[in-house]
Ligand SMILES: *[C@@H]1O[C@H](CO)[C@@H](O)[C@H](O)[C@H]1NC(C)=O
Ligand SMILES: *[C@@H]1O[C@H](CO)[C@@H](O)[C@H](O)[C@H]1NC(C)=O
Ligand SMILES: *[C@@H]1O[C@H](CO)[C@@H](O)[C@H](O)[C@H]1NC(C)=O
Ligand SMILES: *[C@@H]1O[C@H](CO)[C@@H](O)[C@H](O)[C@H]1NC(C)=O
């Protein structure tokens with residue numbers, strides 16, 4: 536009786552999915568010094584078990600690496616923080632190039648604009664702590680907005696920033712001619728030297744869609760797209776049968 540019910544459920548979840556995909560994914564995968572990882576993370580050896588595969592999990596001598604977009608750059612993963620059965624998921628990566636620029640106090644660092652492409656079907660990724668900095672050509676002679684700090688040691692532009700800058704902040708009007716960049720931070724951006732609060736160790740938060748969280752945490756399944764690009768939950772209920 537229950538066997539029939541479960542089989543029907545699977546078909547409803549995923550009627551166009553080849554049943555071949557129903558090879559069970561282990562609830563935890565070991566990934567060297569990152570410890571045990573679970574969905575949405577996986578290892579590159581098991582790309583079917585998550586959408587954030589980590590490379591070199593089995594090689595203790597190599598950094599663990601992740602890609603944030605297809606064919607994109609590989610970043611070193613420093614930390615994965617996951618609570619079991621919870622959709623609170625964060626991980627930390629290091630951008631080596633930005634790291635080197637910050638170590639050198641190179642103003643090239645402020646040419647970065649950090650945004651994460653929203654290419655994931657089952658989750659939104661965002662940088663947990665970041666701020667806006669305004670890069671203003673010195674020749675523009677912008678009048679310093681009240682309450683904003685500046686950094687004037689870059690070759691041909693000055694930087695403006697403040698503790699909290701909202702989308703409708705009045706300071707923005709006097710900075711309209713400047714270039715706004717988003718950068719990850721590790722401290723409140725109120726220091727005299729921005730190299731003390733901008734960071735290359737970036738904490739990224741993953742918010743699973745409700746249907747994917749439900750599939751994974753309630754049904755123990757894998758979030759997939761079927762052949763018509765429709766969400767489907769594979770292998771959930773069937774896997775739990777004795
Ligand atoms: C990883 O999981 C295994 C099996 O569940 C467990 O024995 C081990 O202690 C875990 N390791 C860590 C670092 O949590
Ligand atoms: C940082 O400075 C060192 C020594 O001046 C230099 O060799 C290196 O190329 C610089 N790195 C970057 C990323 O600018
Ligand atoms: C930088 O800030 C200081 C202190 O608020 C101010 O006196 C100075 O005019 C500012 N410099 C620029 C270039 O905005
Ligand atoms: C940086 O990204 C933000 C947000 O996507 C955008 O508003 C801004 O124009 C970008 N700046 C540059 C210099 O590309």
Ligand SMILES: *[C@@H]1O[C@H](CO)[C@@H](O)[C@H](O)[C@H]1NC(C)=O
Pocket residue numbers: 619620752753754755
């Ligand atoms: C996670 O949720 C599943 C399904 O509800 C349950 O079987 C399992 O015991 C839970 N694990 C933990 C650690 O809470």
